[in-house]
Amino acid sequence: MLSLEGVAKRYPNGLDALAGIDLAIEPGAVVAVVGASGCGKSTLLRLIAGLERATSGTVSVAGHPVDGPGEDVGVVFQEPRLMPWLTVEANVRFGLGRLPGAEAARLAAEAIARVGLAGFARAWPRQLSGGMAQRVAIARALVARPKVLLLDEPFSALDTFTRRDLHRHLLEIRDWLQPTLVLVTHDIDEALALADRVVVLAGRPGRIAADIAVTLPRAARAKAPELLRLRETVLSSLAPPRDASAGRGADSSGARVSAIPVTV
């Protein structure tokens, strides 16, 4: 569904954000991208979203090279970015382009119900809590039924309880629309709770330091001791290598992949 081949990104100010990124994501996968701040994980998402262009390499979505934002991709940003002058319903319909009114209203109502805000269609954004506003943003991103849903640290500004609630909503959406989900986060526990694959970015420019499969059933994860081992694996790949040149050598040979199959 998504593929990045030899992707590098250098910003006009000379900052190298990403280098040598090879990543293929199959349809319907839930992939978490983790990394310290400044490792280029948001840049990776913006490349897939078509908001930035790769300096070299190719990014493709559903087999087509990305040359700008496309209708197959929905994006949820770190902030809700709702239009304050539009009601919840109008904000969700913002993502529907020029669809006929009745059809747009039906799709918007369904998306709003899916994020549990059915009673709030006519509320203004300023009347919503942070978690509710982010749910509206998710509804807006998925109302057009994109094949790929990109989320850029969408829960980082929320408290623990609200965050868990939103995790549940996200998994429900996954079961409903089966989109390919790419979630950028700096929260390892969030990544391990939601994803079936965790991609660790590290270094400047960011490279893929590890690509870890999480095969535990989601329901069992909260208490599984194996999760702690996975957590250690992620943490150790985030830590900078003691010998920088050795670390870089390992990276240039391609991403290390450690799949840890666990049966419960």
Next chain:
Amino acid sequence: MASLAPDATATEIREPRAPGALGAVAVGLILPVGLALGWEVLAALGLVSTRLLPPPSQILKTLGDLAARGVLLDHVLATLWRVWWGFLLGAAAGTALGAATGVWPLARRLLDPTIQALRSIPSIAWVPLFILWFGIFETPKVLLIAVGVFFPVYLTLAGAIASVDRKLVEVGRIYRFGTWDLVRRILLPAALPTYITGLRGGLGLGWMFVVAAEFMGASKGLGYLLVDGQMTGRPATILASILLFAVLGKLSDLALAALGARLVRWQDGFRPERA
């Protein structure tokens, strides 16, 4: 702010009504009415000269006389007519050019320096030229008012568009908006609150410039009444005219502010608690 219970089933969240509008008006009237009464008392006691500073009762009587002769309405309507057209013309031009320079960098580079240079000319300096070009009747008056209204509207709109949150604009990019959709669906609504402030500033200047315009030589209007009061040595007429300016200016601003408040109901601004 309405409380949002999770079990709320209503489809609309009600805002508490604006607290006692009438009460607010009453509070606002305390100062001017009090001053007028004090002035009246001082005049009645003979502590101020009523010849140069006529008391409120005499000003009201002058207004009554003007109304009885049937000319008051003529003067008021003449001034209102000029402000209305001047404001409309200036606001329309300011909106069009402000939007253009706000949205297109090329238009900004092309137009903005010239407009800024024109802005530093005192608007009254145009009067002789306007009279030469357009004669002494209504056209130069309306144009002078339009020039006064134009600049605040232009400046605030261009500035408001330039400062629209880049993050909201990016949402438009995600949905592949063209320039027109971007302007219509994101830039203008986001700039609206500041734009309304600019319109109110423009209207205020419109009232200022109508006086200057009517000093240019008018046979009707509140500005004419001012000049007439000076020529004939009747301070009550001057003060009556000033009073009418205050009332009309305040009412027109109130109307514009009310219209604006309807348009920006969504705004999440500072709402002081009622004491």
